[in-house]
Amino acid sequence: MENVLEVINLETSFELTEGSIKVLDNINFTLKSNEILGLIGESGCGKSVTALSILQILPRNAKCNGKVLFYNGKKIINILELNSKGEEIRQIRGNEISMIFQEPAASFSPVYTIGEHMVEAITLHKNISEKLAKEKALEMLEKVKIPDPKKIIDAYPFELSGGMLQRSMIAMALLCNPKILIADEPTTALDVTIQAQILYLIKELQKEFHSSIIFITHDLAVISQMADKIAVMYLGHIVEEADVFEMFKNPLHPYTKALLDSIPKYGVRKTRLETISGVVPDPYNLPKGCRFHTRCNKFMEGLCDVQQPKVVEISENHKVKCFLYGGTNDER
């Protein structure tokens, strides 16, 4: 499989009056064609900022370093080098890489119909007539299995349920047949039955459209159904990366193990990560050494609170950032 996206040493920081805070540090991953990469972690760990950094839709006080390479046929484009308001990035956003968000209602303007949103999304990138654009929009609404698309196309967002709106947003995101779809917690706001239907739909469409997907969620049960490989994030770092089967069979990082332990078992629903003691530390005041050391049950004093572990490659498909597996500065 070829690479479609390669993120190299991505660092994102926000400039604030109190100083600068680094929310992403040394982020590295690749996304291959037809692959679904799951980004997982508790809220505030940097999953969404990773997505926004890739598309360069961050607030103005944000700064990114590193490389985000988008493989567009034979051309390799470093997205971070493009002018964030220029024509080149506009041609990529929504056309080559599109995004679906957690709250579909917030992504639609209340004063335009679903059809008007969709027609605009197409004509922004493709030189086709409005009539043709509307036909394409209808076709896509059928593909996402919206009942009665002819009626829905003229409906306003408030007239649709959350599930229908999310289907419409997926239809809109796929209109230009993007190479990459970034789905940021696309089902979190929906109830469980609708959630299952939407996940199934995304998988079906991925097969049909051959898109690669970055699927962001805090829900491991969801990711196990969706992803080919998983990257676990904690406080702006990727702490473990592996194929989905390997990750569930042989989790290595203490944080990943704790996340897996928090999956509800025997029908008992846990609402918190009970097995991880403590809370996520304040990003303004990041712990020295390994960022997970304040909560880790394998913490080694004098090491974990002093040095930062390097990423260790356990096998071709498995990497981990933890001293239990090597990664001290004295090595190599």
Ligand code: SF4
């Ligand atoms: Fe725990 Fe140390 Fe590994 Fe960090 S490096 S996860 S503190 S054992």
Ligand code: MG
């Ligand atoms: Mg988020």
